[in-house]
Amino acid sequence: MARSRYAGSRMFHLVTRTWNPITGCLHGCVYCWSRRLVETRLRWITRKYRHGFKPAFHEEELSELFKPGEFVFVSDMGDMFGDWVPEEWIMRVLDVVRRFPKTTFLFLTKNPRRYHVLKGTLCLYRNAIFGATIETDIDDLYAGHRISGATTPSERIQCMRSLGALRKMVSIEPVIEFSNPKTFAERVAEIEPEFVYVGYDNYNNKLPEPPLSKTLELIDTLRSHGIEVYEKTIRKAWWEQ
Ligand code: SF4
Secondary structure, three states: OOOOOOOOOOOOOOOOEEEOOEEEOOOOOOOOHHHHHHHHHHHHHOHHHOOOOOOEEOHHHHHOOOOOOOEEEEOOOEOOOOOOOOHHHHHHHHHHHHHOOOOEEEEEEOOOHHHHHHHHHHOOOOOEEEEEEOOOOOHHHHHHOOOOOOOOHHHHHHHHHOOOOOOEEEEEOOOOOOOOHHHHHHHHHOOOOOEEEEOOOOOOOOOOOOOHHHHHHHHHHHHHOOOEEEEOOOOOOHHHO
């Protein structure tokens, strides 16, 4: 199917570079590609990852310089808004973000409750987009399959909705079986994201995936709400093939 413009891309196509001042994550998602990468290849070739995927702060990264127009994905090798991350680390990263107002910084978490706590500060950052991964809207399915130790999708949706005027995005990747296209799209639309990425798992994790027809309907319904949707790996569910 030749529908997906970004099919097969593992990174968000808007991103021009990544920056990892905070790494590691304790959510334990079964499909985590960064943990796999860190615990295998990167651990042995980069001193930065010598402690594996344990949360770590990399002070030396704070001296990085960014150009106007760059689109920087911050901490793609972890979740820098996990509950375990000291607020001081987050604030020091945000200090750097403030110094480069013409660069766009993208954050992505499975713990947007932390955004909610910090929203009085975060709303000052107009060059930052605060994203949440919301792979489904079915809490039971998510917990029942032990997909991740992160907060439930419902809580993530609720926290993202409550962020008011912050710049926001949603990543529905890897997409997991969801209630129905209309309901899930409405819940995402209530978040008022600038854009949404949708994509299937790239790593053959045999997740409980929705059928392709349902995902395509979700994408169309999101667009009917006026949301910019970027398609990543869009394919049949593994069990349909
Ligand atoms: S939240 Fe992201 S970094 Fe953390 S375990 Fe899950 S996929 Fe990996």
